[in-house]
Amino acid sequence: MPSDFTPSKLTPDRIPCIVGVGTTPFRALYRDINPARTDYDLALDAFYVALADSGLEKREIDSVIVARLNSYLKFCADAGLEDVNYVNFQSAGGSQSGVALFQAATLIQAGQADVIACVYGNSGRSSQVSYGGGAIPTSRYDDPYGMTSNGAYYGMLFRRHQHEFGTPIEALAEIAISNRANASLNPNAIMQTPITREDYFNAPFIADPLRRLDYCLVNDGGVAYIVTSLERARDLKMTPVRVLSSGVSGVMSYYYGSDDCWFGALDDLRGRLFARAGVEPSDLDFAQMYDNFSTAIVFALEGMGICQRGEAGPWLLDGNHKRDGALPINTAGGHLSESYMQGWALTVEAVRQLRGEAGPRQVKDCELALDVTCSPICSANILGL
């Protein structure tokens, strides 16, 4: 069964809307390592920013989705949210940020919740967390060969993509360069100094074909947003950002990846997603694309039908993804330059752009955005005014 919903069939009152967003100071946190800092501290900071932004009273929150916080009980107790109805936890492994929004939007649409707080906290830099390993079902059989990192799996997929389609490595350089250029306009980004192709190719290999600048920046931080119905949102001070369409599509493979670079899963999702929002990829004003590694953007571009299969390389070399290009991507700098928040900050940036609050990096006159994650659970949300 297709796992998404059709806002057009809903009473307009039940259209899900993001009405408040919050983030922590990523740049400051990157420079202030503190092993005593916890995921909960960071999530709570972001939650109160999002709550204030929404203009809602805390007592109006009836549901909570937490990511990366092992105990939703502790978070809710810390936040004084004792009387909520629905609570759920997601591990955030497998980049499930878009799934959190999918879940929240579905609950609102079904009338099962009225105000949902979605919160994420990650003290990964201070606690020196290592990603990969146990999340991969074949770890036990891959570790003896020194094959332990998610980046190496993505590197293998990208080399396969190169083999099948001739995708140039320079396409990845152009992603890193563009993300950094966007981050240079974002005072909260960790890395703000623009980079060149020379910088990209001078950076050391981590898992050849991938170099250091293809990798995300593991950091401490929190992100939160509040989802409610359009009915409730109408009375709030902020312009509601509507979730026009939301969907997920999984590839449950042993090898933390998909032999077709997730094309099949994303293509299946794309058809439903755009049809239900009543828009085309060419209608999008900008896109937020999950970039744990630069390669994920190559895969998402093709799977979302923004370019033909195998054409992401030339599309990127033409600069279509840049701020002044046909479809600006990762306008705040993404995971490669702003901060790795496992997709959560990408969603918040989409909201800020649509509300016209992005300052010097504002995309002009934008009203339609795609937020897409290419990972074992592919997810995509179309957001609009």
Place this chain on the structure above:
Amino acid sequence: MPGLLPIPTEVDRPFWEAGREGVLRLQRCAPCGHIFFPPGRRCVACGSPDLHWTDMAGTGEIWSWVVMHKQYFADMPTPYVVLRVKLTEGPYLMANLVDAKGRAPEIGARVRVVFQPEGDIVLPQFTFA
């Protein structure tokens, strides 16, 4: 040069013990014939628990590969090549490329299994066929 070595379990001990005999042996489902890896208690295709450890040809081709430059294990100096090999029978296995005699890996290149003792384990590796 091993990374992290596993301790064999009830489920996968036959896989590791076959290595001592110089054989690559995977589970084959008796009812449906599906061959799969990693080892499990039931066939991933049909769910049958009726699985038979079966000798593989030990051949395959390079599906993709990376060169690891970041050191994760003290005993494993970089750079080293990791292959994802597609076996002739279908399943994938990771391995290092050994005894390459200066030849660079390439997708589609034919490879064959060789076995290397590492600690208490005999590890399947691949070399050019």
